[in-house]
């Protein structure tokens with residue numbers, strides 16, 4: 338068993354898996370897939386979801402060994418500590434309780450001895466009330482017009498999750514209907530081009546700005562918020578801020594200092610990590626303004642269903658646990674450093690960007706939770722695109738170049754079905770034909786013998802040969818609604834936690850990003866003094882000095 342001074346790689350379970358890799362190297366998915374019993378044991382259903390991981394390079398024995406690894410990593414205890422509100426984010430001395438954000442009203446989840454569920458619901462009720470006022474037009478802007486457009490200003494976790502959910506449900510018939518006549522936009526990048534694009538076509542008189550920042554100190558968000566405040570006050574006068582700007586933050590003192598009435602602020606708590614905050618007011622407020630609280634509540638319920646499954650289902654049938662263990666297997670034992678997230682759904686186009694943050698900010702660590710340097714890599718490189726677009730982009734590499742374990746995500750019922758008379762199949766069936774075909778193409782590949790039988794000319798045979806044996810998993814959702822989007826989110830959040838628990842790292846801090854936040858400070862100071870006082874460049878290396886000099890000399894930035 339791994340203790341605070343040992344690492345998981347020192348356990349017998351880890352060493353056993355290392356040895357087992359040699360057995361797996363002798364197998365090919367072509368053969369593994371012909372064992373129906375094995376395949377059947379690698380499929381499961383929960384609450385409408387269907388998971389098939391039979392195309393992983395794993396046998397029943399591998400799964401047993403991975404479950405033993407979970408035991409050695411004390412996974413059950415770690416999951417239970419998370420849900421009990423223990424300060425498992427030890428470097429920030431915080432609980433990790435994003436599951437409490439979607440818990441039913443009568444649940445009891447404690448942080449520091451206090452049940453947090455009533456506080457969560459106080460904020461949810463406040464959002465419900467406020468969003469109804471805005472949507473019904475009983476809250477109007479400074480000139481008496483209803484506020485039909487919302488710009489949510491935030492970055493990282495205060496942006497990617499809400500954008501993912503918004504994009505996923507915007508063509509769902511119920512959500513579409515409830516958003517009629519309204520727009521929701523997201524301003525994240527400090528690039529002024531992002532401001533220009535987001536306010537293009539909007540009228541300050543009918544726009545509500547929601548400033549979303551856990552800390553209310555993030556440089557990008559605060560400058561963007563000041564820029565939109567200027568946009569509003571220039572058009573409508575300083576007092577318009579009270580009607581046109583609200584905030585979501587854990588730092589209500591700074592919200593007030595910014596000039597937003599604390600009554601128009603929606604709180605969350607330090608036990609919610611930024612990248613895990615979409616189920617707090619961070620996501621719930623902008624999404625409720627756009628779709629109404631009742632739609633967003635379904636999203637919370639979907640996530641909660643997975644929370645309960647994760648907490649109470651035996652590991653051999655527990656979707657986030659199995660997915661997490663398989664990711665550890667792929668990264669740490671088979672040596673595959675990346676993972677492709679391939680939803681066959683345009684509505685899920687922002688899923689991979691969100692999971693990039695959830696996964697890579699959580700598990701891209703170099704030391705154990707106790708500060709020991711790690712002799713093994715953690716985290717994986719996540720990327721993805723919706724199918725079929727990805728097929729025409731990077732699938733060549735996936736089929737013939739590097740081996741990248743793939744997550745195929747498919748939807749049974751389209752949000753917007755189309756069938757053209759005379760076509761062989763409906764448009765959604767056409768999409769899904771690819772969803773079903775790609776995993777087999779990766780698993781089986783194509784042999785020279787097959788190509789010879791197809792009379793492929795000799796010189797092309799090497800080019801058209803595919804080794805196969807490339808792992809993937811398939812997750813099938815019955816439909817893409819607010820509820821199933823909540824399920825999908827929670828599966829990946831918990832899967833990432835499982836990986837971090839097994840690797841023995843802290844998946845809930847982000848010191849690498851904190852470093853990035855301070856790095857620009859010196860340059861910012863230099864740009865200011867060079868532009869205002871002509872101060873010479875100082876303290877940078879030759880390369881940066883050359884680049885800065887060129888930028889300053891040739892830039893057409895307005896002078897301060």
Ligand code: F6P
Pocket residue numbers: 492493494495549550551552553554555558610611612847850
């Ligand atoms: O990107 C790093 C990060 O610290 C994220 O964890 C967080 O979601 C983001 O910055 C934004 O921070 P804030 O919500 O405090 O503005």
